[in-house]
Amino acid sequence: MAIVVPKLKFSPPQILAIGYATLILLGTVLLMLPVANTTGRALPLIDAFFTATSAVCVTGLVVVDTGTFFNGFGQSVIMVLIQIGGLGFMTMATLLALVFQRRISLRERLLLQEAMNQGSVEGIVRLIRRVLYYSIVIESVGALVFTVRLAFDMPVGQAFYYGVFHSISFFNNAGFDLFGHFSSLTAYTADPVMNLAAVLLIVLGGLGFVVLSDLADLPRKKKLSLHSKLVLSTTGVLIAFGFVVILLFEWSNPGTLGRFGLGGKFWGALLQSVTPRTAGINSVDLTSLHQATQFLLLILMFIGASPGSTAGGVKTTTFAVMIGAMLAMMRGREDVVFFRHRLGRDRILKALTIILLALALIITVAMVLSVTEDHDFMLILFETMSAFGTVGLSLGLTTDLSTFGKILIALTMFSGRVGLLTLVYALKPKKDPEKYRYPEGKIIIG
Amino acid sequence: MAIVVPKLKFSPPQILAIGYATLILLGTVLLMLPVANTTGRALPLIDAFFTATSAVCVTGLVVVDTGTFFNGFGQSVIMVLIQIGGLGFMTMATLLALVFQRRISLRERLLLQEAMNQGSVEGIVRLIRRVLYYSIVIESVGALVFTVRLAFDMPVGQAFYYGVFHSISFFNNAGFDLFGHFSSLTAYTADPVMNLAAVLLIVLGGLGFVVLSDLADLPRKKKLSLHSKLVLSTTGVLIAFGFVVILLFEWSNPGTLGRFGLGGKFWGALLQSVTPRTAGINSVDLTSLHQATQFLLLILMFIGASPGSTAGGVKTTTFAVMIGAMLAMMRGREDVVFFRHRLGRDRILKALTIILLALALIITVAMVLSVTEDHDFMLILFETMSAFGTVGLSLGLTTDLSTFGKILIALTMFSGRVGLLTLVYALKPKKDPEKYRYPEGKIIIG
Numbered sequence: 001m002a003i004v005v006p007k008l009k010f011s012p013p014q015i016l017a018i019g020y021a022t023l024i025l026l027g028t029v030l031l032m033l034p035v036a037n038t039t040g041r042a043l044p045l046i047d048a049f050f051t052a053t054s055a056v057c058v059t060g061l062v063v064v065d066t067g068t069f070f071n072g073f074g075q076s077v078i079m080v081l082i083q084i085g086g087l088g089f090m091t092m093a094t095l096l097a098l099v100f101q102r103r104i105s106l107r108e109r110l111l112l113q114e115a116m117n118q119g120s121v122e123g124i125v126r127l128i129r130r131v132l133y134y135s136i137v138i139e140s141v142g143a144l145v146f147t148v149r150l151a152f153d154m155p156v157g158q159a160f161y162y163g164v165f166h167s168i169s170f171f172n173n174a175g176f177d178l179f180g181h182f183s184s185l186t187a188y189t190a191d192p193v194m195n196l197a198a199v200l201l202i203v204l205g206g207l208g209f210v211v212l213s214d215l216a217d218l219p220r221k222k223k224l225s226l227h228s229k230l231v232l233s234t235t236g237v238l239i240a241f242g243f244v245v246i247l248l249f250e251w252s253n254p255g256t257l258g259r260f261g262l263g264g265k266f267w268g269a270l271l272q273s274v275t276p277r278t279a280g281i282n283s284v285d286l287t288s289l290h291q292a293t294q295f296l297l298l299i300l301m302f303i304g305a306s307p308g309s310t311a312g313g314v315k316t317t318t319f320a321v322m323i324g325a326m327l328a329m330m331r332g333r334e335d336v337v338f339f340r341h342r343l344g345r346d347r348i349l350k351a352l353t354i355i356l357l358a359l360a361l362i363i364t365v366a367m368v369l370s371v372t373e374d375h376d377f378m379l380i381l382f383e384t385m386s387a388f389g390t391v392g393l394s395l396g397l398t399t400d401l402s403t404f405g406k407i408l409i410a411l412t413m414f415s416g417r418v419g420l421l422t423l424v425y426a427l428k429p430k431k432d433p434e435k436y437r438y439p440e441g442k443i444i445i446g
Numbered sequence: 447m448a449i450v451v452p453k454l455k456f457s458p459p460q461i462l463a464i465g466y467a468t469l470i471l472l473g474t475v476l477l478m479l480p481v482a483n484t485t486g487r488a489l490p491l492i493d494a495f496f497t498a499t500s501a502v503c504v505t506g507l508v509v510v511d512t513g514t515f516f517n518g519f520g521q522s523v524i525m526v527l528i529q530i531g532g533l534g535f536m537t538m539a540t541l542l543a544l545v546f547q548r549r550i551s552l553r554e555r556l557l558l559q560e561a562m563n564q565g566s567v568e569g570i571v572r573l574i575r576r577v578l579y580y581s582i583v584i585e586s587v588g589a590l591v592f593t594v595r596l597a598f599d600m601p602v603g604q605a606f607y608y609g610v611f612h613s614i615s616f617f618n619n620a621g622f623d624l625f626g627h628f629s630s631l632t633a634y635t636a637d638p639v640m641n642l643a644a645v646l647l648i649v650l651g652g653l654g655f656v657v658l659s660d661l662a663d664l665p666r667k668k669k670l671s672l673h674s675k676l677v678l679s680t681t682g683v684l685i686a687f688g689f690v691v692i693l694l695f696e697w698s699n700p701g702t703l704g705r706f707g708l709g710g711k712f713w714g715a716l717l718q719s720v721t722p723r724t725a726g727i728n729s730v731d732l733t734s735l736h737q738a739t740q741f742l743l744l745i746l747m748f749i750g751a752s753p754g755s756t757a758g759g760v761k762t763t764t765f766a767v768m769i770g771a772m773l774a775m776m777r778g779r780e781d782v783v784f785f786r787h788r789l790g791r792d793r794i795l796k797a798l799t800i801i802l803l804a805l806a807l808i809i810t811v812a813m814v815l816s817v818t819e820d821h822d823f824m825l826i827l828f829e830t831m832s833a834f835g836t837v838g839l840s841l842g843l844t845t846d847l848s849t850f851g852k853i854l855i856a857l858t859m860f861s862g863r864v865g866l867l868t869l870v871y872a873l874k875p876k877k878d879p880e881k882y883r884y885p886e887g888k889i890i891i892g
């Protein structure tokens with residue numbers, strides 16, 4: 001997989017990681033500038049670094065309030081970082097190449113394959129062209145809806161600016177908002193237009209471009225790929241499950257859904273069920289949720305959204321494969337079968353590896369933070385999970401983080417975005433050759 | 447696997463589950479009797495049921511204090527329940543058969559195979575004979591050491607009674623103690639004799655009789671089985687890891703290790719590292735531990751001890767296989783290799799299934815309890831994990847449990863002891879025949 005370039009030798013994952021890191025550094029410098037915020041003083045390096053990482057990794061954890069601290073220039077920098085980070089640095093670079101009609105080389109296709117996590121090189125270029133197209137169309141429609149709705153509450157110019165910012169932020173599952181004082185969508189808990197638009201943008205952004213592309217081809221091809229079927233069904237089940245449990249747990253909680261009528265309860269439960277996959281906006285006060293509901297969000301954040309999307313987490317397909325493997329074992333079957341197709345054994349191993357690596361990282365980070373930060377463990381675990389899943393939901397720890405804590409959470413966001421496996425391969429790109437096979441041994445399990 | 451007996455048809459797992467349930471009911475009746483406790487009044491049904499389940503499932507979660515509430519008769523009932531539950535109902539039945547020189551039939555061997563979780567029928571009978579031998583020898587030595595040590599603190603007769611009770615309780619990883627007022631070993635934090643004896647009893651009990659048998663054969667055979675090597679190395683790594691992290695986190699915590707010298711710190715860290723596998727005794731106040739340390743105990747309790755032992759949890763080998771699968775994946779290898787032997791794919795699937803089923807059960811129970819019990823989620827999760835792993839450590843929830851909570855925790859202990867897979871097979875004993883194999887499909891993971 002290693003590719004020779006003049007003098008230096010980088011693997012695609014390494015180039016990907018370096019690309020994201022460079023973008024974060026650039027963002028840090030811009031956000032530090034006194035002209036980027038409303039105070040006129042320079043933002044401390046660590047806070048600028050944290051904000052840039054959060055934007056590039058489309059997380060949405062914030063140490064300063066985006067709406068009140070940053071001015072138009074600062075907010076625009078964040079918006080651009082979100083858009084580039086969301087579409088993916090590598091995808092973006094290729095899009096530029098496409099725009100300039102340059103021929104795509106095999107090497108560039110391999111880089112793209114890594115960035116999009118696609119199984120085959122074929123069709124990658126066509127997919128990338130569509131990424132730009134879909135993003136523009138969906139984000140434009142979203143911006144239009146938000147603008148019309150917000151024009152009832154604010155001047156049309158501001159409504160348009162808000163519309164564009166939030167459409168980009170929500171579709172890229174970035175979780176940044178301009179509503180001020182860390183309020184996110186809490187002023188719109190029962191608002192059907194805001195919620196419907198937000199939910200659709202988040203879900204579409206979280207399905208992944210491969211699935212969107214497949215859906216667009218549906219009228220012509222009359223069938224979906226196995227991957228798309230699995231993503232759509234898993235996403236549907238997760239949303240429905242979260243919706244029902246949140247509704248059940250929070251129905252009469254005066255701090256959250258209890259004070260709303262049926263409409264507010266419906267939209268509140270739906271948005272909070274959708275947001276851990278991995279938007280990071282919220283329309284109720286998360287700290288007022290029952291601890292069981294917070295724990296449910298924790299699990300949903302861990303699962304996250306789908307591969308090749310703008311979102312983080314271990315991914316819906318990984319989760320589905322684990323469940324499929326469990327069901328197969330319980331039914332005494334040898335194969336993991338979805339929609340009349342069995343999965344290769346390597347898929348199960350990869351899913352397992354991702355889940356274990358993610359768990360190990362999250363637990364380690366949370367334990368270290370519980371030593372450096374003087375806060376409840378649940379709060380710390382929630383924040384760590386949110387950072388790893390690039391979700392952006394917080395029970396309030398972000399603004400209290402020590403400098404060390406900010407750096408650690410920023411690095412966790414980076415790992416979550418670039419992908420653990422990519423990072424592991426980047427650190428250890430050479431495979432040892434498998435010399436010979438050992439005889440099979442017997443052990444007792446469970 | 448289903449075996450025909452006159453008129454009724456039970457699979458070995460079903461017989462196993464029924465055996466444990468019968469023992470629990472018998473214990474409940476005995477512990478309810480007014481003559482079993484020091485108050486002279488009948489213990490409420492639910493509390494007797496909970497205590498009997500806790501004893502049979504060698505868990506050690508208690509709603510009434512064993513040392514002060516029960517009298518000699520009640521404590522003896524608990525001790526017998528622990529011994530029978532620990533050695534395993536089925537093992538015990540066969541031991542009786544052996545004692546009476548009855549021939550062991552194939553059917554009885556199959557039942558034993560299920561109970562001992564052994565891969566082959568061969569050697570089972572020999573193993574069972576050893577179970578009784580090892581238990582008597584190890585428990586006798588343990589009782590002697592405790593008696594001598596405790597004779598310095600109390601009359602010799604009481605010291606002997608305490609010695610026998612605690613040796614049985616600790617070797618079977620039951621976690622019951624007579625020291626009163628839920629104090630467990632907190633009066634002996636820095637005591638070398640008490641701690642060394644306790645640690646050895648717990649570790650030996652948690653290795654599993656297969657490994658003990660293998661170790662006894664070591665001088666003659668000069669080699670250990672793959673299973674024993676894996677159990678011993680995983681147990682060693684877990685104890686060392688827990689020891690170092692606990693020492694690090696609690697070194698200067700005035701509520702736990704901070705008030706002790708080097709000896710107390712050493713023994714305190716060691717005992718608390720060993721006890722989640724799955725003894726359930728404690729020598730420091732668990733509620734005073736840092737939350738990060740409590741979380742570490744939570745993870746260690748989830749892993750638990752080794753298969754075929756007196757302990758619960760998902761088991762050390764299950765954990766080792768998961769880690770092995772992850773490392774193989776990361777190194778680009780196709781096989782999971784331990785000690786120059788590769789593992790069958792079915793081992794990985796079984797390990798994965800056990801872990802996922804356990805997680806699903808624990809999370810579901812904890813979420814239900816967080817609705818019915820008015821307590822911190824961490825407390826509830828800890829209690830649920832402790833019940834499932836049949837560990838018996840508690841942050842104090844047990845005595846506050848509602849009747850519903852007691853029933854749910856008792857059922858969780860039962861699932862943890864009988865084994866989730868056994869339970870699942872017991873509920874669904876018939877395998878669907880695998881009619882044909884589906885073509886392989888492609889999806890994107892992570």
Ligand SMILES: [K+]
Pocket residue numbers: 058059060173174175278279280390391392
């Ligand atoms: K996000």
Ligand SMILES: [K+]
Pocket residue numbers: 504505506619620621724725726836837838
């Ligand atoms: K126990």
